[in-house]
Amino acid sequence: MAVTCDLSAERFVDRWSDYVGAPPLTCGIVDVGERTRPTVSGVDPDRVRTVSDPGNLQHLHDAVETHLSELPDADRTVVYLDTVNALLDHVPIPSVTGFLDRLTSSLSALGAVSCASFETGERGERTIRPVTETFGTVFELGRLGRSLEPTDDQLSSDDVFEVLSSRSQRLVLRSLLRAEGTLHVRELAQRIAAAQTTEQPDIEQIVTRLHHIDLPKLRETGLVAVEDRVVSATEVVTEVEPYLALAHPDERN
Structure with missing residues (x-):
């Protein structure tokens, strides 16, 4: 399902078709802006709604929820907001972040997933931070897309894939992120043990592995620092x- 603010509904489907080679198989569209009700090739007219005023966030929220309730398999639906910028051009930041919070919560309750594009080039930190914090994950893209080529301060793609191929190292990083960045080695081991599927994980074995395998590797790649345990x-x-x-998903619980 698409919420088309920057692109028109027609242009969204055209762009999809350009990339995929055919219109979306099952698609609903909420077309936002002062445009006439579109007729979109390959999309059922009943699956296209319009919200003429981008500043009426309640109307937009209701249109998305109503539309989604009519789509089959809501728990397999991705709702794509084609740009946050159009909303910011019409309403204040707190209203936009409140709308995004409500929308993502509503979609999560239905089992749907949401994502949005946000062009930050002309926006200041006071706008970028509160908007991006409404989403669980943020992918930063450059003009040609996100690059895996390293700079002096970046991990190489080989380092990224090597670290993430290790479940225990993923659990270390996830535990640190949830703890806002700092944990004693023993507390870190306890958190990793709680995430294990075995009934009685051995804390001492986890501590030993941390000291001899996981933490040295993560220090080598610059992902963690260790001082006084x-x-x-x-x-x-x-x-x-x-x-x-x-x-x-089991690792994200």
Whole structure:
């Protein structure tokens, strides 16, 4: 399902078709803006609604929920907001963030997933931070898309994939992120044990593995620092956080 603010409904489907080679198989569209009700090739007219005023966020929220309730398999639906910028051009930041919070909560209750694009080039930090914080995961894209080529302060793609191929190292990073970045080694081991599927994980074995395998590797890649048995996540962790969000659902509980 698409909420088309920047693009028209027709243009959204055209762009989809350009990439995929055919219109969406099952699609609902809420077309936002002062446009006439569109006739979109390949999309059932009853699946296209219009919200003429981008500033009427309640109307937009209701249109999305109503539309989604009519789509089959809501728990397999992705709702895509084609740009947050159009909303920010019409309503204040607190109203936009409140709308996004309500929308993502409503969709989560239905089992749907939401995502949005946000062009930050002309926006200041006071706008970017509160908007991006309404989403669980943020992928930062450049003009040609996100690059895996390393700079002096970045992980190489080989480092990223090597770390994330280890379940125990993923659990270390996720535990640190949930603890806002710092944990004593023993507390870290306890959190990892709580995430294990075995009934009685051995804490001492986990501590030993941390000291001899996981923490040395994570220190080598610059993802953590260790001092006096206290483990801290570094700023570099933000580079792998989006990938952690794509891991097995059992690891995200």
